[in-house]
Amino acid sequence: MNRALKDIRLIGNLSNKSAYSYTEEDVKKMFRALQREIEFARSKFGDGDSSGSGDFKL
Numbered sequence: 001m002n003r004a005l006k007d008i009r010l011i012g013n014l015s016n017k018s019a020y021s022y023t024e025e026d027v028k029k030m031f032r033a034l035q036r037e038i039e040f041a042r043s044k045f046g047d048g049d050s051s052g053s054g055d056f057k058l
Contacts (some may be wrong), residue, residue, distance in 0.1 A: 011030075011034075
């Protein structure tokens with residue numbers, strides 16, 4: 001879980017315009033795809049608490 005959170009945070013590096021070229025539509029597509037995958041994973045667990053952020057701990 002912590003690895004997934006770290007990898008998601010690293011997506012922010014893609015916002016560096018000096019290293020990457022993208023449009024607003026590209027950004028929307030990226031985050032729609034991420035949101036779909038998160039919603040799919042969540043559906044496997046059922047509706048749970050979505051509050052909080054940071055590192056995952058059981």
